[in-house]
Amino acid sequence: xxxxxxxxxxxxxxxxxxxxxxxxxVLMIFSFNAxxxxxxxxxxxxxxxxxxxxxxxxxxxxxxxxxxxxxxTLLATLAGTLIALALARHRFRxxxxxxxxxxxxxxxxxxxxxxxxxILFVLIRLPLGVTTITIAHVAFCISFVVVVVLARLEGMDxxxxxxxxxxxxxxxxTFFKVTVPQLWPGILSGALLAFTMSxxxxxxxxxxxxPGSSTLPLVVYSMVRRNIEPTINAISTIILxxxxxxxxxxxxxxxxHAQ
Amino acid sequence: MTSLRERILRRLHRSAEAQAWSLLAPxxxxxxxxxxxxxxxxxxxxxxxxxxxxxxxxxxxAEAYQRFFVPIYLTxxxxxxLVSVACTVICLALGYPVAYVIARSGKxxxxxxxxxxxxxxxxxxxxxxxxxxxxxxxxxxxxxxxxLGVIHEPLIMxxxxxxxxxxxxxxxxxxxxxxxxxxxxxxxxxxxxxxEVLGAKPAARFWQVTFPLSLPGVVAGCLxxxxxxxxxxxxxxxxxxxxxxxIGNLIQNQFGGARxxxxxxxxxxxxxxxVLAAVLIYLKVRDEAPAAVAAKKER
Numbered sequence: 001x002x003x004x005x006x007x008x009x010x011x012x013x014x015x016x017x018x019x020x021x022x023x024x025x026v027l028m029i030f031s032f033n034a035x036x037x038x039x040x041x042x043x044x045x046x047x048x049x050x051x052x053x054x055x056x057x058x059x060x061x062x063x064x065x066x067x068x069x070x071x072x073t074l075l076a077t078l079a080g081t082l083i084a085l086a087l088a089r090h091r092f093r094x095x096x097x098x099x100x101x102x103x104x105x106x107x108x109x110x111x112x113x114x115x116x117x118x119i120l121f122v123l124i125r126l127p128l129g130v131t132t133i134t135i136a137h138v139a140f141c142i143s144f145v146v147v148v149v150l151a152r153l154e155g156m157d158x159x160x161x162x163x164x165x166x167x168x169x170x171x172x173x174t175f176f177k178v179t180v181p182q183l184w185p186g187i188l189s190g191a192l193l194a195f196t197m198s199x200x201x202x203x204x205x206x207x208x209x210x211p212g213s214s215t216l217p218l219v220v221y222s223m224v225r226r227n228i229e230p231t232i233n234a235i236s237t238i239i240l241x242x243x244x245x246x247x248x249x250x251x252x253x254x255x256x257h258a259q
Numbered sequence: 260m261t262s263l264r265e266r267i268l269r270r271l272h273r274s275a276e277a278q279a280w281s282l283l284a285p286x287x288x289x290x291x292x293x294x295x296x297x298x299x300x301x302x303x304x305x306x307x308x309x310x311x312x313x314x315x316x317x318x319x320x321a322e323a324y325q326r327f328f329v330p331i332y333l334t335x336x337x338x339x340x341l342v343s344v345a346c347t348v349i350c351l352a353l354g355y356p357v358a359y360v361i362a363r364s365g366k367x368x369x370x371x372x373x374x375x376x377x378x379x380x381x382x383x384x385x386x387x388x389x390x391x392x393x394x395x396x397x398x399x400x401x402x403x404x405x406x407l408g409v410i411h412e413p414l415i416m417x418x419x420x421x422x423x424x425x426x427x428x429x430x431x432x433x434x435x436x437x438x439x440x441x442x443x444x445x446x447x448x449x450x451x452x453x454x455e456v457l458g459a460k461p462a463a464r465f466w467q468v469t470f471p472l473s474l475p476g477v478v479a480g481c482l483x484x485x486x487x488x489x490x491x492x493x494x495x496x497x498x499x500x501x502x503x504x505x506i507g508n509l510i511q512n513q514f515g516g517a518r519x520x521x522x523x524x525x526x527x528x529x530x531x532x533x534v535l536a537a538v539l540i541y542l543k544v545r546d547e548a549p550a551a552v553a554a555k556k557e558r
Contacts, residue, residue, distance in 0.1 A: 005360060013360045016353050017371075020378050020432065023389035026399050030392070039392075039402045079286030090279035098283060105294055107538055109490025111507045112527045115514055116297035119304060119524070122314070139293040142286050170268055200382040203492060207514070217384050224388050224497065228395070236385040247380050251373075 024240065031233035048234035058235060061219035068130060068215060069198045072137035077191040079138070080145025081183075087146070088153040105143045113140055114207035121208060128210030136208045137198040144197065145190035152186025185254045192250050196243060298531075305524035313518040323525035332509070336529070339506040342420075343488035346427045347435075350484045351477065353428070354435035358476070359469075361436075362443035372440070379433040387497050390426045391417060394498075418500030426494040434483035442476030443469070475545060482541040486534055506530050 034045035052058055087099065117136050126132060160182065164174040202217040209218060223232050305323050307315040326332065361371045378386065393399045394416040401413040416422055446469065454464045492507030506526060513523025
């Protein structure tokens with residue numbers, strides 16, 4: 001099919017790409033604008049980035065998001081990888097039920113997850129804060145980790161593990177010396193997905209966060225609600241740059257390992 | 260250490276079933292405690308009378324569900340459904356051509372694909388803010404249109420149904436493009452060559468070969484857009500300005516200002532029911548679509 005695509009199709013698709021990327025591009029450009037009030041370009045400035053350093057609420061939010069993000073990534077990746085191993089390598093009763101159950105959190109609307117957890121935490125009198133946010137994030141990340149790791153496991157060659165067992169290694173040695181290194185790219189992409197989902201989550205976190213535990217998205221949301229100021233553009237640009245670098249590095253890594 | 264190692268190994272050898280469940284236990288237990296049980300408690304709450312300051316009091320009542328049949332709430336339910344359907348249709352109309360072009364783009368494929376995946380990973384909140392930055396009265400679009408003399412007073416875009424729909428399409432479009440691309444990528448090009456040799460015109464080749472074979476991707480994409488649209492809350496909250504309420508906003512209000520937890524729980528379950536209905540329809544269509552295509556080919 002080396003045939004040229006019709007011109008109207010190319011124009012339409014170019015338009016959709018502009019629609020997907022122009023808003024973010026404009027947002028980033030104006031984070032470097034000197035003027036506070038207008039969207040007229042009045043000169044290059046790093047003023048809004050400098051101001052971020054003096055915003056205690058934002059710095060606190062970043063710390064909270066990193067703390068919750070790392071803790072929930074660790075727990076969700078561990079639990080999710082173990083589930084994926086069980087599903088890929090073992091036959092057991094109730095397997096279909098477990099699989100179906102794992103898909104439910106993926107399709108459940110975030111607002112329902114957030115509110116049902118809020119009800120639980122209020123009922124058992126667990127104070128809302130970093131702990132409740134982490135519990136919630138692990139709960140919505142596990143299923144996604146399972147899906148990613150399982151995809152990698154299903155494409156994996158079992159003969160290496162069988163060879164190790166035949167050559168006399170026990171299951172534990174085989175697991176850590178053969179299975180884990182082979183599975184590592186899958187575990188890392190699962191962890192990356194969990195971390196970005198945790199770091200970005202607003203809806204669920206907004207229900208289970210308590211006073212003093214606002215993560216970065218909650219801080220950004222309240223800034224957007226109060227009034228639109230260029231510091232929001234600056235913090236958004238930093239978040240976007242961070243995610244892009246992370247995705248790019250992960251993409252490179254998984255390509256190298258796929259070869 | 261050796262003794263612990265031996266104990267573990269002995270256990271592993273005893274039963275494959277026990278081995279599987281010890282791997283499953285931590286994650287499944289977490290999901291039972293912090294996903295399933297909360298949903299069950301919520302269901303119980305939806306059947307209880309409301310407490311005076313939020314929460315519930317003892318008793319059983321279907322009041323919360325009956326309340327849904329008041330016209331205002333039925334309107335919100337209908338609006339949520341129609342907005343989600345419209346969003347899905349628009350995403351399909353815009354996303355299919357993109358997926359088609361990516362699948363045929365040769366050396367540009369990786370770049371074009373990366374540009375679709377990128378927004379998929381970027382913060383939804385930041386992307387919604389980008390829409391506000393463009394659309395508000397003193398925003399980017401209005402400022403430039405005024406300066407260029409195209410308009411003489413700002414267009415009111417923010418806090419309108421137009422803004423909500425644009426925000427939803429902007430947010431969920433990548434979910435439509437990726438699965439359609441995946442199924443177009445797998446398409447066997449020799450089928451198209453055969454169709455051409457047999458005299459089919461380009462339009463006929465598309466509608467009778469390419470499109471039917473990409474249906475699994477289309478159906479998956481529609482589900483992946485429709486479900487988050489049904490449950491969306493941030494978009495109508497920030498871009499709709501609390502005027503065009505969706506069911507997500509209604510639920511949020513019951514746990515915020517309105518303090519009617521049973522009604523909020525009941526609304527959550529109605530939302531869950533809509534989502535599960537969509538998933539079941541998807542599973543049915545997914546299993547029947549290939550059969551239908553095969554039947555057509557036989558004819």
